Amino acid sequence: MTPWHPFAPLTLRATGLSWGRGGMALGEEVSFSVTAGQCLLLRGPNGTGKTTLLLTLAGIVAPLEGAFAIEGADEEQSLLHYCGHRNAIKPRLTVGENLSFWAEVNGPTGIATTAALDEVGLGHLADLDAGYLSAGQSRRLALARLLVSHRPLWLLDEPTAALDSEGHALVTRLIDRHLDQGGFAIAATHDPITLPDLSRMETLVLGGQT
Amino acid sequence: MTAFRALLFRELRLALRGGGDMLTLVLFFVIVGAVVPFAVGPDRELLARIAPGIVWIAAFLAMLLGLDRLFRPDHEDGSLILLRQAELPLSMVIVAKLIVHWLVSAVPLIIASPLLAVLLSMEGDALWRTIVSLLLGTPALAAFGAVGAAVTVSIRRGGLIAPILIAPLSIPVLIFGTGSITATQSSAAMLFLAALSLMALALSPFAAALAISSAED
Secondary structure, rough: OOOOOOOOOEEEEEEEEEOOOEEEEEEOOEEEEEEEEOOOEOOOOOOOOOOHHHHOOOOOOOOOOOEEEEEEEOOOOOOEEOOOOOOOOOOOOEEHHHHHHHHHHHHHOOOOOHHHHHHHHHHHHHHHOOOOHHHHHHHHHHHHHHOOOOEEEOOOOOOOOOOOOHHHHHHHHHHHHHHHOOOEEEEEEOOOOOOOHHHHHEEEEEEOOO | HHHHHHHHHHHHHHHHHHHHHHHHHHHHHHHHHHHHHHHHHOOOEEEEEEEHHHHHHHHHHHHHHHHHHHHHHHOOOOOHHHHHHOOOOHHHHHHHHHHHHHHOHHHHHHHHHHHHHOOOOHHHHHHHHHHHHHHHHHHHHHHHHHHHHHHOOOOOOOOHHHHHHHHHHHHHHHHHHHHHOOOHHHHHHHHHHHHHHHHHHHHHHHHHHHHHHOOOO
């Protein structure tokens, strides 16, 4: 088991960033920066581009204007975890196989898969076909993927979707611990996430009443 | 390298545990070949003459059938987005998928091809050439197929469009494939077939990676 180690202090800085799908901008330009140990919450009604902004930051959708960069980073490394609506879980593989696949593909730099499964409360289901998991359990498995590979930036899209109240607490705990280690996170959410230390949280409201 | 191996094993496991798909392809391949004698009549000489073409058409159609599960399941469950943050480039992800795709959709056909050859009353020598030509030519079909599947991955019902896209690309494979079974100049045709496969294998991962990364945008 690889021990947790802190990250080099990184900053994600976006300046005049405009994003959208199919050439159509969603909302106005924004500028923000998130540094190590901080969590940025993206709030806003449906359709204001929270998911697209996360996809843009993940490098999957090209920004329309402006730019963003992660400062202080080694170019070669993969720096981020993206956790989207879809859980990327394969039926016909067991829960444990699903997780260890992602651990090997993303680099097994985090905690061991069994420890990660225990952490998200799926330890007893490691040998179950992942196709049988409920929506909430699938979500937990997707979150376990963030733990098995050690990456500084977490981009979370509705991390609490389909989770019970204990699951909400789990998400809060995971984010809090991630920030402790010098990581940082950007989460789009409708459910309020409240970290114990409020000074670590910032909120960016998209599509506000202009 | 561990990432590449993990991907190979995952794809193989998924393919083998959904074993029904593989059997379907083989049966489809044999059935396409087996209906031809009923359609053209039981003329042994005619059958032996057109048999190479029939084997290759059957292989081509059977390989089209398996294309849709190359990228679509990964696209639909979000794995494809995550694989772009993996510790290996997207083109290597496609190489791994391509290898497994060939193993599970072409190798079973090659194994079943002697059965088809008997149904089409091919002689012993032609049978060997059939197996070799399929071995040499199916990698090209798989590689062209991967490009087609990648281009259409974000289109709903794109599975029907991919075959139309790649049919023109596959024509040279069919020409030299059948050419390497018919006796005259068979070795020259085999060399061409091998060259086609090598070229397609070298270029298609990059083309497919480009298509997939622009598909989300």
